Amino acid sequence: MASAFRGASGGFGNQLSDWMPTLKTADAGILPDLQMGSARADDLVKNHGYASGAVQLHVDNIVGSHFRLSYKPNWRSLGISEQDSRAMAADVESAWKEHAEDPVGCYLDAERKRTFTMMAREVVATHVNLGEAMASAEWISRSGSLFKTAIKMVSPKRVSNPLGVPDSERLRGGVEQDRYSSAIAYHVLNPRYGIGESLNGFNSGGWRRVPRETRWGRQQFIHIFEPREDGQTRAATQFMAVMEQLFMIDKLQMTKLQNAVVSAMYAAVIESELDSQTAHDMILGASTGGGNVQQGLTNMLAFSGQFHQGANVKMNGVKIPHLFPGESLNLKTPGNADNGFADLESAILRYTAAGMNMSYEQLARDYSKVNYSSARASMMESWRYFIGRRKVIPARFGASVFSLWFEEAIQRGYLTLPRKAKYNFYERKSAWCNTEWIGTGRLAIDGLKEVKEAVLRIESGLSTYEKELATMGEDYQEVFSQQVREAEERKTAGLPPPSWAQVTRFNETVEPEEQNPQTQGKAA
Structure with a gap:
């Protein structure tokens, strides 16, 4: 037992003893x-x-x-x-x-x-x-x-x-x-x-x-x-590996949406300071001469309603509620605790993205928390899979x-x-x-940096125009043929030839790498 793999035995605290797949x-x-x-x-x-x-x-x-x-x-x-x-x-x-x-x-x-x-x-x-x-x-x-x-x-x-x-x-x-x-x-x-x-x-x-x-x-x-x-x-x-998580995140979002709808509701109520006995006596005694309780309650509510209708006090066009003696106005809203929904959703989406062999940023369409280097590393990892x-x-x-x-x-x-x-x-x-077969090209986060990288690889002999243009989703033979036609048409039209010498100037431009907004303060 001492020489066995713990993953195939009971594990720490014997917590794997019930895990017996076939x-x-x-x-x-x-x-x-x-x-x-x-x-x-x-x-x-x-x-x-x-x-x-x-x-x-x-x-x-x-x-x-x-x-x-x-x-x-x-x-x-x-x-x-x-x-x-x-x-x-x-x-x-x-x-x-x-x-x-x-x-x-x-x-x-x-x-x-x-x-x-x-x-x-x-x-x-x-x-x-x-x-x-x-x-x-x-x-x-x-x-x-x-x-x-x-x-x-x-x-x-x-x-x-x-x-x-x-x-x-x-x-x-x-x-x-x-x-x-x-x-x-x-x-x-x-x-x-x-x-x-x-x-x-x-x-x-x-x-x-x-x-x-x-x-x-x-x-x-x-x-x-x-x-x-x-x-x-x-x-x-x-x-198959992420089906349960995807199914539950849909239920989680629908539940959160219903909670948001309920949280947007409110109710305005008028509370009275009368105790139960006083309110009971008022309702029962509201009608004299042998009237019934229902008529007494109706008369009391009618009198209160007339008071609220007549108390039309305004200041600069805004109505100020003037309540009946012993009443107070309260606004009732339900609780709206987030309960960590955003973090839970993000964790589930990261799990799903890993199971689908793509980055979280691609799946969630959320690039707000990454800089250029992080986004490119994530993109290149997905690109190798694609x-x-x-x-x-x-x-x-x-x-x-x-x-x-x-x-x-x-x-x-x-x-x-x-x-x-x-x-x-x-x-x-x-x-x-x-x-x-040539499919779509690789996404370029920073076009200038991507072109500089491709030019350097070709000039140093580490790549070819065929490979670099295929990465862009193009056929090099079609591109070369089109360039020849365009050069001939420019010459016929009296235009100067395209200046390919500008490509060498890319190496002279060095731009500072983007920093994550969260780390800019620390760098400063």
Whole structure:
């Protein structure tokens, strides 16, 4: 016992003795509660401001307004020259952008509602909400479209075991698997609208079996998630670890709002100094000659009311209450104790931000207590997470969609492989479909400092224009081409060329770093 880990034993004071969790596989821990967790996360995103904002933060920081293709065929393994690969990349990127980002036709989307960037944004939003994203490859002939490849977005809520059969070794969570836990096919529920709201269960629709790929290797179903353990079939929502806290902070805010409404109320009452016996005698004796008590009370209140109506004393237009003898005016307001609400809310939001892998300032939209250095450190920590997510989630989705489109473009002759290539598309599919994806740029808190940093890295040989412009969300080739065109147009118009020498002046300007307002007094 002396050599054992205290975390695995009873702990200090034997306080861990009742903590006995069960060791389970990933599927055993996720699949039994998958539907309930997804339903609760879905409800949070619909009705909770912070949850909805967290999803939107992921979408805007990972994808942004344009998810741009940077085609990079592995020209060394394909046996072509770098010059040929660049020429081919220019043609491929142009053809892809024309088809994938068509805002009118939207032919790449089977539903014709989304451009490719919109699909990528939906993939990220769905992955945050439900822990995974899914889509199927369709073959649709439509007038006006050069290509038949179309992508049908599939909600993970629709993938389940047919007729609600229990999970087994080869069928778990609606996914057929082989003995290596590799997916073979997916069962997608097509609900019968109007019969019931549930997406899983008996008599709620028909299941369509979609194979993962065809016999010749063309992908038919796209399933994007980041597994944490071996044999994991499905993924849980990202809100699972913070769901209880988010749910309770909503209740806490609503309770505080009701308290604020009640606290805004007041009541003005007139108190009398008459004791109970005197008031009783006055009421009973208010009516003489055998009248009843009710009539005596009425006469007394009427007399008091006439007095208050006649006592109309004003000073400079302001009425001064002149009370009946023995009365006093009191203003009643309920208590309004804060009870540490702001600190409790901040603590819950910090816990939630840590669980969602973002900074508290981003989630709460509160930058009032940080200086430049703190804000930038927080932003860079979140940016590293967002870049990793971009590579794992939307970039994988983009690579799958691009591979499907590129295969058709090659087979139908819209694109031509270099004649000197050693291998055809199917012999080196991965090399021909090697892609990079450029999303939104990194937020610049101080634009001048960010530019100076980028210039210094390039001049010192620690970075390249491609990397720095990609960090800004731009393609360096497009920027260089535009600069050449602008220089030619300035020359034609008789304007002087742009002065790039000003870039070197950035190093001469040294600005004092912002200080936290809370520490300025100490520094002084």
